[in-house]
Amino acid sequence: MSAPHLTTTLPQTMFINGEKTRSAAGKTFPVFNPATSEELAQIPDASESDIDHAVRTSKAAFESDTWRNMPPAARERLLLKLADLVEQHTDELATLETLNQGKLIGFAKMLEVSGSVQWLRYMAGWATKVEGTTFDLSIPFPPGTRYNASTRRVPAGVVAAIVPWNFPLLMAVWKIAPALACGCTVVLKPAEETPLTAIRLAELAHEAGFPPGVFNVVTGRGETAGAALVKHPLVNKVTFTGSTEVGRIIGRQCADDLKRVSLELGGKSPVIVLDDCDPRKAIEGAAGAIFFNHGQVCTAGSRLYVARSIYDEVVQGITAVADSIALGSGFDAATQMGPMVSARHRDKVLGMIAQGKQEGGEILSRDARVERDGYFVRPTVIANRACKPLSVVREEVFGPVLVAMPYDDLDDVLGEANASEYGLGASVWTNQLDKALRLVDGIEAGTVWVNTHNMVDPAMPFGGFKASGIGREHGKAIIDSYTESKSVCIAY
Numbered sequence: 001m002s003a004p005h006l007t008t009t010l011p012q013t014m015f016i017n018g019e020k021t022r023s024a025a026g027k028t029f030p031v032f033n034p035a036t037s038e039e040l041a042q043i044p045d046a047s048e049s050d051i052d053h054a055v056r057t058s059k060a061a062f063e064s065d066t067w068r069n070m071p072p073a074a075r076e077r078l079l080l081k082l083a084d085l086v087e088q089h090t091d092e093l094a095t096l097e098t099l100n101q102g103k104l105i106g107f108a109k110m111l112e113v114s115g116s117v118q119w120l121r122y123m124a125g126w127a128t129k130v131e132g133t134t135f136d137l138s139i140p141f142p143p144g145t146r147y148n149a150s151t152r153r154v155p156a157g158v159v160a161a162i163v164p165w166n167f168p169l170l171m172a173v174w175k176i177a178p179a180l181a182c183g184c185t186v187v188l189k190p191a192e193e194t195p196l197t198a199i200r201l202a203e204l205a206h207e208a209g210f211p212p213g214v215f216n217v218v219t220g221r222g223e224t225a226g227a228a229l230v231k232h233p234l235v236n237k238v239t240f241t242g243s244t245e246v247g248r249i250i251g252r253q254c255a256d257d258l259k260r261v262s263l264e265l266g267g268k269s270p271v272i273v274l275d276d277c278d279p280r281k282a283i284e285g286a287a288g289a290i291f292f293n294h295g296q297v298c299t300a301g302s303r304l305y306v307a308r309s310i311y312d313e314v315v316q317g318i319t320a321v322a323d324s325i326a327l328g329s330g331f332d333a334a335t336q337m338g339p340m341v342s343a344r345h346r347d348k349v350l351g352m353i354a355q356g357k358q359e360g361g362e363i364l365s366r367d368a369r370v371e372r373d374g375y376f377v378r379p380t381v382i383a384n385r386a387c388k389p390l391s392v393v394r395e396e397v398f399g400p401v402l403v404a405m406p407y408d409d410l411d412d413v414l415g416e417a418n419a420s421e422y423g424l425g426a427s428v429w430t431n432q433l434d435k436a437l438r439l440v441d442g443i444e445a446g447t448v449w450v451n452t453h454n455m456v457d458p459a460m461p462f463g464g465f466k467a468s469g470i471g472r473e474h475g476k477a478i479i480d481s482y483t484e485s486k487s488v489c490i491a492y
């Protein structure tokens with residue numbers, strides 16, 4: 001294994017008001033290298049008063065003239081400068097991500113860092129394109145009075161952004177880039193497992209010239225720091241990506257406070273292979289849909305439905321792929337799959353595989369348990385020929401675990417695909433246009449891919465139906481998410 005190479009020390013402080021900041025009480029928690037189980041660093045464990053400090057700082061920055069009244073073109077230039085700095089620090093950021101999250105270094109560079117640069121540049125462009133409308137009014141009094149009426153979109157205020165650990169840098173950028181482009185200020189809380197790249201991102205933003213307090217990063221546990229951030233009275237908008245369970249808690253709090261909220265939550269995405277699909281293409285596509293990023297993807301294609309005529313061939317092929325995957329450190333060029341993010345998550349994934357077997361699923365792949373340091377789980381394929389309502393079919397595993405079911409009829413498979421509380425993503429594999437379009441029409445999901453899976457782009461809205469969330473990220477609609485509409489009515 002080649003040793004991780006870092007020219008700088010690991011980031012170990014929060015970043016508030018343009019300064020590296022420790023928790024006032026001095027409390028910390030450890031973060032680990034999931035490929036070795038070694039402790040990497042001690043990170044500030046923010047208390048309610050640390051969160052209060054960060055939010056007040058962010059509010060002061062919002063109310064000052066330096067940010068929301070900065071010419072939009074200047075905000076755009078700062079975001080572009082940040083994109084350049086992120087790009088220049090590709091090796092460092094990718095190394096931090098692989099060290100702390102476990103993903104393959106190639107993916108860390110290509111998806112996390114390049115993706116972050118792409119999103120920052122795309123969102124920078126929106127800073128100068130926030131616009132309202134004008135319209136005519138029909139108010140008949142006082143007699144002789146005319147009206148000039150319009151809407152303006154104004155920044156929502158202080159944004160609390162809370163993100164998960166599967167794509168730590170990219171998820172942070174998905175939130176901060178549009179919020180900053182719209183003139184909001186941000187307090188970002190990364191997941192407790194993976195805070196390192198978010199802290200570096202704030203330091204780079206400071207270097208780019210963002211005014212102090214505009215973009216702050218707090219570190220801490222969900223139930224304490226995260227909860228304090230969500231309920232802080234000076235927070236105007238909460239944007240959350242994470243589990244449906246926590247999304248419900250946050251949604252309830254925001255409903256009580258009447259705060260704006262967007263929720264990007266869990267998924268249990270179906271992959272539907274039709275009988276005309278070349279089995280080799282189906283094997284490659286379905287294996288990629290579930291095993292990418294070790295299955296720790298909200299749109300992971302975790303439920304596979306294959307036309308019965310090609311079911312055995314496709315499922316055997318995916319099992320062969322799973323069994324051939326080399327596990328190891330993300331820094332090792334021979335590695336094809338890294339570890340789960342934490343010991344707790346590894347144990348959850350192994351528990352769900354065991355439960356699937358107990359409930360009648362047939363494990364086709366090698367033993368998922370791995371006897372080595374680090375939090376590894378072998379990719380697992382479970383056959384569910386009888387289409388039983390196994391827990392592993394219903395519940396999100398968030399790991400490299402596929403459940404495969406045969407089907408005979410398009411209407412039946414559509415019913416099965418939609419028989420889930422989730423509705424984040426889905427893919428259909430066929431060249432039969434009419435059937436593909438019928439499934440696209442019928443599937444209840446925020447994104448339906450055809451002959452591909454897990455592809456995202458800053459121009460393409462992303463979000464969930466049902467328990468997969470509320471709201472959409474990316475694209476033009478993102479402006480509405482970080483601004484309020486203000487109607488202006490002038491009598492003359």
Ligand code: NAD
Pocket residue numbers: 162163164165166189190191192220221222223225226227230241242243244246247249250264265266267297298299396398424463464468469
């Ligand atoms: P999680 O919900 O446990 O944690 C996410 C974040 O919420 C973390 O920063 C955590 O500290 C914080 N948090 C936890 N409890 C909190 C509380 N009570 N109040 C405020 N904040 C709290 O999720 P996770 O395990 O980090 O990530 C995996 C989940 O994220 C999966 O369900 C996955 O599907 C989902 N996810 C969704 C998307 C999407 O775009 N829809 C993208 C990536 C991940």
